[in-house]
Amino acid sequence: EVQLVESGGGLGQPGGFLRLSCVASGFSFRTHTMHWGRQAPGKGLVWVSRITSDERTITYADSVKGRFTISRDNARNILYLQMNSLRADDTAVYFCARSVEWGLDYWGQGTVVNVSA
Amino acid sequence: QSALTQPPSASGSPGQSVTISCTGTSSDIGAYNYVSWYRQYPGKAPELLISEVNKRPSGVPDRFSGSKSGNTASLTVSGLQADDEADYYCGSNTGTNKMLFGGGTKLTVL
Numbered sequence: 001e002v003q004l005v006e007s008g009g010g011l012g013q014p015g016g017f018l019r020l021s022c023v024a025s026g027f028s029f030r031t032h033t034m035h036w037g038r039q040a041p042g043k044g045l046v047w048v049s050r051i052t053s054d055e056r057t058i059t060y061a062d063s064v065k066g067r068f069t070i071s072r073d074n075a076r077n078i079l080y081l082q083m084n085s086l087r088a089d090d091t092a093v094y095f096c097a098r099s100v101e102w103g104l105d106y107w108g109q110g111t112v113v114n115v116s117a
Numbered sequence: 118q119s120a121l122t123q124p125p126s127a128s129g130s131p132g133q134s135v136t137i138s139c140t141g142t143s144s145d146i147g148a149y150n151y152v153s154w155y156r157q158y159p160g161k162a163p164e165l166l167i168s169e170v171n172k173r174p175s176g177v178p179d180r181f182s183g184s185k186s187g188n189t190a191s192l193t194v195s196g197l198q199a200d201d202e203a204d205y206y207c208g209s210n211t212g213t214n215k216m217l218f219g220g221g222t223k224l225t226v227l
Contacts, residue, residue: 107164
């Protein structure tokens with residue numbers, strides 16, 4: 001069974017940092033492109049970042065470029081999102097998702113990030 | 118990069134069909150066949166309903182179908198059921214290896 005489990009969310013200070021993790025199981029993690037998305041309270045889904053299986057192509061939404069870094073450890077089946085220079089509008093539930101031909105076919109349950117002083 | 122455009126709401130009675138539109142540009146929906154659709158219940162993670170414009174993953178009923186014409190994609194839900202009431206999002210890749218989601222459509226079953 002495919003499973004994606006996020007962790008690392010919590011309360012972050014404006015200007016501070018958090019590191020999210022997404023542990024994958026039940027499939028060949030090293031062969032799949034992975035994404036992060038987020039959803040602010042009461043708002044819609046927003047795409048955040050993408051990393052290919054070989055890490056050669058990494059892209060970010062304009063709103064997080066230069067502040068967030070996506071990475072992966074294919075030996076340990078873990079996807080990461082390093083979030084620096086946090087802002088109040090980064091407050092959201094963050095989801096990781098597996099990608100097959102740009103369709104996000106499996107999602108984690110999400111981890112909550114709250115940026116507040 | 119602007120979000121794809123979806124109507125904020127849609128509705129239909131049980132048994133009826135409803136179609137939700139998703140409008141992009143010639144740089145995303147119009148340029149590629151990688152439109153996807155997701156259903157999300159409150160407090161839950163999104164679920165993939167349609168990928169590559171019209172492909173249903175295993176387990177998704179054939180009541181759900183997708184199509185595309187030019188810069189606009191559509192999701193049709195046939196034979197509406199009470200548990201179809203949820204938020205629906207479209208997604209598309211862009212020419213710069215990024216992804217866009219629509220703003221979401223709240224489907225109400227009357």
